[in-house]
Amino acid sequence: MDSDRRTFCKTAAAIVAGGVAAAVPIGAGMSALLNPLRPGSKDAHDFVRVAALDAVPNDNVPRKFSVVADQVDAWNKTPAVPIGAVYLRRSPTNVVEALNAICPHAGGFIDYLPAEACFLCPLHKSLFNSDGSIKDRSSPAPRAMDTLPAEVRDGAIWVKFENFRAGVAQKIPA
Amino acid sequence: MSRLFVWLDDRTGLRDLARAFFFPQIPGGARWRYVWGNAALFALFVQFVTGVALWFCYSPSAQTAWESVFFLQNNVAGGWFLRGLHHFNAQVLTMLLAWRLAQSIIAGTYKAPREVNFWVGLGLFLFVLAASVTGWLLPWDQKGYWSTKVATNILSISPVVGPSLQRILVGGSDYGHQTLMRFFALHAGVIPLSLLALVVAHVYLSRRHGYAATAPAAGPSVSYWPDQALRDAVACLAVMGVLIVLTVRHHGAELAPPADPTDNFSAARPEWFFLPLYQFLKLFPGGTEIVGAIILPTLLMALVALMPMTAARWRWGHRFNLCFATAVAVAAGALLWRAVAADRADPAYNLAKRQLEIDAARVKVLAESSAGIPPEGAVVLLRRDALTQGPRLFARYCASCHRFGGQDGMGGVVAGEEKASDLKGFGSAAWLTGVLDPAQVASAHYYGGTALKNGKMIKFVKTKVASFTPEQKAKLHQVIAAVAAEAQLGPQPEGDVKAGTEWLRGEMRCADCHQFREPDANASAPDLTGYASRDWLISFIGNPKQERFYGDDNDRMPAFLDEHVLNAGQIAMIADWLRSK
Numbered sequence: 001m002d003s004d005r006r007t008f009c010k011t012a013a014a015i016v017a018g019g020v021a022a023a024v025p026i027g028a029g030m031s032a033l034l035n036p037l038r039p040g041s042k043d044a045h046d047f048v049r050v051a052a053l054d055a056v057p058n059d060n061v062p063r064k065f066s067v068v069a070d071q072v073d074a075w076n077k078t079p080a081v082p083i084g085a086v087y088l089r090r091s092p093t094n095v096v097e098a099l100n101a102i103c104p105h106a107g108g109f110i111d112y113l114p115a116e117a118c119f120l121c122p123l124h125k126s127l128f129n130s131d132g133s134i135k136d137r138s139s140p141a142p143r144a145m146d147t148l149p150a151e152v153r154d155g156a157i158w159v160k161f162e163n164f165r166a167g168v169a170q171k172i173p174a
Numbered sequence: 175m176s177r178l179f180v181w182l183d184d185r186t187g188l189r190d191l192a193r194a195f196f197f198p199q200i201p202g203g204a205r206w207r208y209v210w211g212n213a214a215l216f217a218l219f220v221q222f223v224t225g226v227a228l229w230f231c232y233s234p235s236a237q238t239a240w241e242s243v244f245f246l247q248n249n250v251a252g253g254w255f256l257r258g259l260h261h262f263n264a265q266v267l268t269m270l271l272a273w274r275l276a277q278s279i280i281a282g283t284y285k286a287p288r289e290v291n292f293w294v295g296l297g298l299f300l301f302v303l304a305a306s307v308t309g310w311l312l313p314w315d316q317k318g319y320w321s322t323k324v325a326t327n328i329l330s331i332s333p334v335v336g337p338s339l340q341r342i343l344v345g346g347s348d349y350g351h352q353t354l355m356r357f358f359a360l361h362a363g364v365i366p367l368s369l370l371a372l373v374v375a376h377v378y379l380s381r382r383h384g385y386a387a388t389a390p391a392a393g394p395s396v397s398y399w400p401d402q403a404l405r406d407a408v409a410c411l412a413v414m415g416v417l418i419v420l421t422v423r424h425h426g427a428e429l430a431p432p433a434d435p436t437d438n439f440s441a442a443r444p445e446w447f448f449l450p451l452y453q454f455l456k457l458f459p460g461g462t463e464i465v466g467a468i469i470l471p472t473l474l475m476a477l478v479a480l481m482p483m484t485a486a487r488w489r490w491g492h493r494f495n496l497c498f499a500t501a502v503a504v505a506a507g508a509l510l511w512r513a514v515a516a517d518r519a520d521p522a523y524n525l526a527k528r529q530l531e532i533d534a535a536r537v538k539v540l541a542e543s544s545a546g547i548p549p550e551g552a553v554v555l556l557r558r559d560a561l562t563q564g565p566r567l568f569a570r571y572c573a574s575c576h577r578f579g580g581q582d583g584m585g586g587v588v589a590g591e592e593k594a595s596d597l598k599g600f601g602s603a604a605w606l607t608g609v610l611d612p613a614q615v616a617s618a619h620y621y622g623g624t625a626l627k628n629g630k631m632i633k634f635v636k637t638k639v640a641s642f643t644p645e646q647k648a649k650l651h652q653v654i655a656a657v658a659a660e661a662q663l664g665p666q667p668e669g670d671v672k673a674g675t676e677w678l679r680g681e682m683r684c685a686d687c688h689q690f691r692e693p694d695a696n697a698s699a700p701d702l703t704g705y706a707s708r709d710w711l712i713s714f715i716g717n718p719k720q721e722r723f724y725g726d727d728n729d730r731m732p733a734f735l736d737e738h739v740l741n742a743g744q745i746a747m748i749a750d751w752l753r754s755k
Contacts, residue, residue: 014404076549
């Protein structure tokens with residue numbers, strides 16, 4: 001009986017000591033591995049100049065432009081590199097709209113088809129109207145294309161660029 | 175649960191495997207002296223776990239290796255701790271394996287039937303050393319870069335295959351992306367897989383042979399679990415404790431400044447347990463390095479590997495082995511001590527080490543500034559930095575005549591006399607006060623070493639200023655404030671600058687020789703307009719023979735820009751650094 005208890009204590013002590021020793025490197029490794037889950041200080045992009053106003057005729061037809069901004073990629077900071085694309089369109093009354101070119105379904109890159117006056121995602125064939133709303137009820141996209149804040153300043157269009165989470169009905173920052 | 179276990183055991187033989195692992199008999203009872211093998215195995219496990227985690231954070235290229243390690247150290251949660259564990263555990267693992275080897279030699283357990291396992295253990299030791307060498311380079315910092323260069327150059331002196339071997343390892347003739355990719359593939363791929371294979375063989379063989387009783391029996395034989403297992407677990411915990419203490423005390427592993435092939439780090443040394451070999455090489459005169467670097471170490475290893483044979487074939491074999499191992503250990507210890515002592519006593523070594531720490535701190539500041547690390551890599555941050563390059567350029571181009579606070583700008587002592595003024599604080603009120611002090615102006619610290627020592631300025635200071643009334647001295651003080659203000663060195667000097675400007679033009683008669691504000695064709699001494707300001711300095715260093723400065727009276731100072739000695743960017747870095755101090 002006594003020797004049973006001694007054996008049990010030794011077994012438990014060996015498992016605890018070995019477990020604690022092994023847990024340290026595993027814990028340190030997991031901490032680094034799970035680092036991306038930390039609430040980051042990812043600074044959202046400010047408004048950036050995307051195109052001259054004249055480059056977007058006031059015919060309500062969307063046109064694609066690259067968004068060029070300073071990029072932070074882990075340790076690198078790179079000034080003025082393309083970070084995404086937007087469709088811009090301007091109404092006859094000079095209202096400017098900006099749509100993120102990424103499909104809200106699965107993140108495909110959306111094309112604009114001028115002949116049909118609609119957007120088409122080449123991956124799963126989501127269809128959107130030229131204002132970005134869902135065109136076809138059977139469309140796989142869970143929400144309309146993501147609109148972005150756009151302003152006209154000194155004859156140029158400025159956009160506050162942002163990406164959103166794909167595959168959900170709500171527009172949640174990525 | 176037990177049904178599932180039975181099902182699994184039926185198909186895998188798990189029970190027998192577990193029994194072989196956990197219940198071998200230990201003759202004479204559990205002993206503390208038997209823990210070392212499993213402690214080393216545990217250290218290897220720690221190295222695998224931390225290594226794989228580091229792999230997630232590392233990018234092997236000349237522009238990203240240092241940067242990714244820097245990011246890990248400073249931006250990833252616990253990154254410094256993870257890297258610190260891996261770094262210090264490499265040393266602990268090496269020591270544990272060396273001790274295992276010694277234990278086996280002392281106890282004679284390398285003898286039949288355990289010869290093969292002795293060789294496997296020796297192989298483990300050598301592969302762990304190889305992991306150290308390859309890992310040393312991966313952060314791509316000044317330390318790893320320059321010391322690994324020495325290692326691969328030594329490799330190239332091996333007979334016949336040396337040069338080819340070096341090219342294969344380096345991935346060409348120069349260090350770069352290919353070197354890092356190759357070292358990384360070796361360090362994280364080839365070597366760990368080989369170690370794993372050797373560990374499997376080692377564990378298999380030691381279970382096959384059973385524990386060798388190396389001590390008088392303390393009692394009846396017991397099974398490994400739980401008595402010896404508990405001792406082993408405590409040993410593992412102790413290893414971990416040592417690692418944590420080392421890591422926390424040093425706040426992880428050092429990260430030297432990024433590798434710069436144009437900026438030699440003269441204090442580059444291999445990992446400390448290679449220092450005996452490093453010191454050993456100093457004993458071999460030019461042309462005979464191969465003996466010290468290749469032939470003798472190979473011979474030594476061969477003798478160790480042949481120990482089982484020596485002991486089996488020769489009556490005194492085991493004793494010879496013991497003496498040989500002791501001699502090697504003592505020699506290695508002595509060489510290690512001499513290497514460390516030589517470095518400690520070497521001012522150049524200590525200076526280079528200190529500069530390394532200054533640069534490491536500086537690159538951290540630059541990398542964390544809002545501009546961040548450019549895609550070309552962090553090394554350009556230091557190359558473009560006046561505070562880093564200024565003193566280097568000064569030491570190389572200026573310190574043959576000038577001094578900076580009595581030294582060469584980088585803390586080094588310059589042999590020979592001062593031939594020109596000491597430029598620390600050049601243009602500041604304190605510096606100007608010295609120039610206008612009759613007791614100092616003709617000293618080597620100012621113009622005593624130049625052709626100007628017989629010039630008008632020194633004469634003026636030694637005769638006129640020396641006999642100034644207290645009232646005139648007060649005015650001179652204001653002139654000093656006025657001229658110091660021209661340098662725009664940050665905080666404005668005390669004193670009445672406006673009045674000083676008046677005296678400069680008037681009673682103090684500076685403008686008799688010096689140009690000030692208005693063009694003055696008769697000026698024969700350096701322009702005081704913006705004296706020691708950034709533009710003034712850049713223009714002066716570019717060409718002191720300009721009429722605005724010394725004209726034909728210029729002593730030996732070269733026109734660094736006009737004679738193409740330095741470019742405009744380098745001159746600006748010298749000026750910015752001088753003015754920052």
